[in-house]
Amino acid sequence: MTTWPVPRDARGPGATVWAPETVTADPYNAQTPSAALAEPVTPVGAFFVRDHFGIPRTPPGRWRLRIGGAAAAAPFALGYEELLAMEHRELDVVVECAGNGRSLMRPRPPGLPWGQQAVGCAHFAGVPFRVLAARALIGPSAVEIVFTGADSGPVHGRRAAFERSLPLAAALHPDTLLVTRMNGEPLAPEHGAPVRLVVPGRYAVADVKWLVGARAVTRPFTGVFQSEEYLYEASRGTPDGPVAGVRVKSLITEPEPDTAVRRDHETLVRGRAWSGGGVPLRSVEVRAEYEDDDRHRERGWQQALLEAPAGPYGWSAWSYRWTPRRPGPYRLVSCATDARGDTQPPQAPWNARGYGCNPVACVEVVVV
Numbered sequence: 001m002t003t004w005p006v007p008r009d010a011r012g013p014g015a016t017v018w019a020p021e022t023v024t025a026d027p028y029n030a031q032t033p034s035a036a037l038a039e040p041v042t043p044v045g046a047f048f049v050r051d052h053f054g055i056p057r058t059p060p061g062r063w064r065l066r067i068g069g070a071a072a073a074a075p076f077a078l079g080y081e082e083l084l085a086m087e088h089r090e091l092d093v094v095v096e097c098a099g100n101g102r103s104l105m106r107p108r109p110p111g112l113p114w115g116q117q118a119v120g121c122a123h124f125a126g127v128p129f130r131v132l133a134a135r136a137l138i139g140p141s142a143v144e145i146v147f148t149g150a151d152s153g154p155v156h157g158r159r160a161a162f163e164r165s166l167p168l169a170a171a172l173h174p175d176t177l178l179v180t181r182m183n184g185e186p187l188a189p190e191h192g193a194p195v196r197l198v199v200p201g202r203y204a205v206a207d208v209k210w211l212v213g214a215r216a217v218t219r220p221f222t223g224v225f226q227s228e229e230y231l232y233e234a235s236r237g238t239p240d241g242p243v244a245g246v247r248v249k250s251l252i253t254e255p256e257p258d259t260a261v262r263r264d265h266e267t268l269v270r271g272r273a274w275s276g277g278g279v280p281l282r283s284v285e286v287r288a289e290y291e292d293d294d295r296h297r298e299r300g301w302q303q304a305l306l307e308a309p310a311g312p313y314g315w316s317a318w319s320y321r322w323t324p325r326r327p328g329p330y331r332l333v334s335c336a337t338d339a340r341g342d343t344q345p346p347q348a349p350w351n352a353r354g355y356g357c358n359p360v361a362c363v364e365v366v367v368v
């Protein structure tokens with residue numbers, strides 16, 4: 001396996017040079033810079049990267065995807081040109097690591113210490129997996145599809161490929177895509193070139209990068225990334241279920257933390273919100289809290305103005321016009337609620353591995 005150097009910078013709109021903020025150098029893991037989260041579509045050069053092993057490099061001309069497994073009557077292999085020639089579907093999708101926000105949890109669970117920036121929204125183009133599943137004649141005995149990446153390495157003392165399974169219905173959903181393009185460009189090496197899976201509405205561990213295999217299995221898959229990692233656990237060894245759908249969440253992009261805002265002047269509070277699994281957002285509410293001896297709410301929750309997302313899996317911009325009336329430290333809090341009534345908890349939820357951390361977003365500022 002060849003490893004790419006740390007990804008190159010990319011130029012954003014204007015003269016912004018974007019580069020993700022490194023969390024670990026080898027394997028390369030990096031989060032989206034806060035400023036880039038204000039962009040409606042996260043630039044590729046700013047987009048967070050999560051790699052368990054190295055970044056494998058397969059020239060598109062040598063790439064093959066094998067589709068088969070015990071439950072497929074007509075297994076076959078496919079090349080890149082053939083995939084490119086097939087009809088593509090385009091979707092804006094929020095990609096969020098299940099461990100995003102982990103460093104807010106107390107006590108802090110093991111795992112990469114992500115802030116709230118292991119997230120981005122990209123415009124993807126890809127071929128629905130179901131089209132290829134139909135060609136492989138995947139039969140009724142299939143319960144799951146196991147997707148295999150070209151990367152592998154030691155996990156818990158054994159060598160494992162990066163493999164994840166999806167229930168058959170999720171794999172065959174028309175929005176589950178074999179992606180060839182991100183934001184209009186061929187996939188970058190760190191984001192899974194030449195082809196990755198994108199499963200809208202699920203935490204991004206489902207989005208297998210450097211995809212080389214898809215096999216239909218007749219029994220639930222028990223690979224290490226399925227049955228030992230990516231589980232919600234109340235304590236270590238007591239699984240509550242696998243990491244699956246993205247939880248509703250908002251973040252505040254403006255004002256920036258620890259900045260000064262002016263008393264009796266209107267300040268625009270802005271951010272982004274997403275609901276995860278294709279469920280529309282119902283509202284984003286904002287609250288301003290000030291501190292003197294105790295913490296006070298300036299007013300109750302106020303409705304933010306919510307813009308339409310770019311499609312069912314994209315995120316929405318929201319804004320709220322705030323005029324603070326007293327000087328001193330304030331905390332701005334935002335809370336998103338979706339059409340199911342799911343909402344953000346007031347405090348970071350806790351589980352042993354630090355997944356699904358979606359508390360209300362907070363930014364502290366000083367009114368002068």
Ligand SMILES: Nc1nc2c(c(=O)[nH]1)N[C@H]1C(S)=C(S)[C@@H](COP(=O)(O)O)O[C@H]1N2
Pocket residue numbers: 047048049050051052053095096097098148149150151162190191192204205206207208209210211
């Ligand atoms: N082959 C492979 N696919 C992978 C991973 C990996 O390590 N190897 N990491 C997963 C995880 S945990 C996340 S959060 C996303 C990150 O996608 P990105 O690096 O394009 O942002 O890729 C997923 N797909």
Ligand SMILES: [Mo]
Pocket residue numbers: 050096097098099204205
């Ligand atoms: Mo992840």
